[in-house]
Amino acid sequence: MAKLLEEFSLGLFFWQTLLFGLLLFLLWKFAWKPILGAINDREEGIKNALDAAEEAKKEMQNVTADSEKLLKEARAEREAMLKEAREIKDKIVADAKEQAQVEGDKLVKQAQATIESEKKAAVADIKAQVANLSVDIAEKVIKEELSDKKKQQKLVQDMLGDIKLN
C-alpha cells in the first residue's frame, strides 16, 4: 500500500483525468454519436426493409386470395346464371306446352261441339226429309191402295190385325 502511494503521481493523475475527459467529450461528439447513429439507422433500415418485405408478402397473399375469391364468385355466379337460364327455358317450354295443350283441347272441344251440332242439324234435316219422303210415299201408296176397294178392305183388315197383335 505504501509502495502504491509512493508510486501515485498527482501530476499524472491530473493529466490523465483532463486528457481522458477531453478525449471522451471529443469522441462522444465527433465519433461515437455519428457511429452509433449510423449503425442504428442501418439496423432500423434493415428492420424496416424486412418488415416491408413481410408486409408485401402478406399483401401479395391477400391479393392472391382475393383474386381466387373473385374467381370463385364469378364461377358461382356464372353457374347460377346458367342454372337460372335453364330453369327459365324449361319453364317457358313447359308453359308453352301447357298452353298448346289447353289451346288444342279447346279447339278439339270446339270442333267436337261443332261436329255434334252439325250432326244434330244434319240428323234433324235427314229426319225432316225422311218424314217428308215417308209422308209423300205414304200418300202415293195410300193413293194407289185406295183406288181399289178390295185393297182398301185388305188394308183395313191388316191394320186391324196388327193392332190385335199389339
Next chain:
Amino acid sequence: MQKTFFKGILVIAALLLGQFTFASEKENEADGHGKDLKTEIKEYISHHLQDSHDFSLFSYTKENGEHKYVGFPLPVMLWDNGLKVFSSSKFHHGETLAEVDGNYYKLYHSKIYKTDAEGTINYDEDHHATNVKPLDFSITKNVVMIIVTGLLMLWLFTSLAKSYAKNNGIPTGAGRFFEPIVLYIRDDIARPNIGEKRYKKYMPFLLTIFFFIWFLNIFGLTPLGINVTGNIAITVSLALMTFVITNVTGTKDYWMHQIDPLGKSLPWYGKIPLYLILVPIEVLGLFIKPFSLLIRLYANMQAGHIVLMSLIGLMFIFKSWLGSPLSFGLAFAISLIEVLVALLQAYIFTMLSALYFGFASEEHEHDHEHEAEVAH
C-alpha cells in the same frame, strides 16, 4: 486440458531457470563489475515500470563507461511558488541538478525533489527521501503516450464516423475491424448489463474506456514498452470516473438499496440487527467496486511487464546455449499471452463498469411485485 499442460511446462521451466539463475549469479559476481548484472536488470525493470520525465528509446554504455541515451527530452512543469517550466534535458537523466530561478531540483528515482546547490538528499530512518517535493505537472512519458493514444483514437474513430456518412452507413477499411468491436460492446456488454432502456447514455464512456485501455495495453507491449495502464495514477483516474458516473446516474432505487437492502421483505424490528452488518457492507461495497477495478488493471499490467522483462533479462544473465533460447521462447509465449491479457483487461474493465452502471440505473421491479402481492 491443454491449458493445464501448458501451465505445467511453464512451472517446470521456471523451476529449472531458477537453478540456472542461482548458478550464474555467482559467476557474475566473480566477473567483478561494479554492480552485478542481476541488480542492474532489476533496477532497469523497476525504472521502466515507472513514469519518466524524458522519452528515451534505448540507452547504451560507451567504451569509456559513459551512459548514452537515445530519445528526446520532455517539458517539466513544476508548481513551486509559481509555475516553473523547463526541459527535462537539464536533469541529464538524473545525473545533474537542474537550476531554475535560483532553485535546485534533483531527479531521484523518477521523482523530482527540491535540493540545495549540492543536491543533497536527506533520508528518514526507513530510507525515504524527506526533501520537499514540488507539485509536478510535467508532460511525462505517460502523458505523451496518453496524448498519442488520444490522437490515434480521435483520428481512427472520426474517420470511421466520416466513412459511415460517406458510404451510407457501410463501414470501409479499418472500420470493418472496429465496427464488430463497437457492436460487441453495445450488444454483449452494455445491453445485457445495463438494460435496453438506459444503455445508450453510457455507450460513449464504455467505448472510450475500452479502446483507451486496450490501445495503451497494446502500446505497452511494443518495444517502446511504455507502462501507462500499469501506473496507479492512471488506473485511479479511470476507476474514479466509473465511480463518479455510477453514483451520479444512480436512481432512487439504487440509493434506497444502499441504506435499506432488504426493502419490504422484513418488518423494521427484524432489520435492526441485520442492518448493523448489512449497511456498512453495502456502503463499503460502493468503494470496493471501483477499488477492485483500479487494482486489477494496475496489477495485471504491472505483473505482465515484470514477467516479460524478467524473462528477457534472463537471456542476458544466462549467456548459455540452453538457458537463453529457453527464456527467449518463454518470453515469446508470455508476450503472446500478454496480447490476450491486454484485450482481456480492457474487456473486464469495460464489462465491470457496465455492470456497476447497470446496478446503479436499475429500477427494482421486484419491489413493485411485492407491493402487488401485499395488496392482493
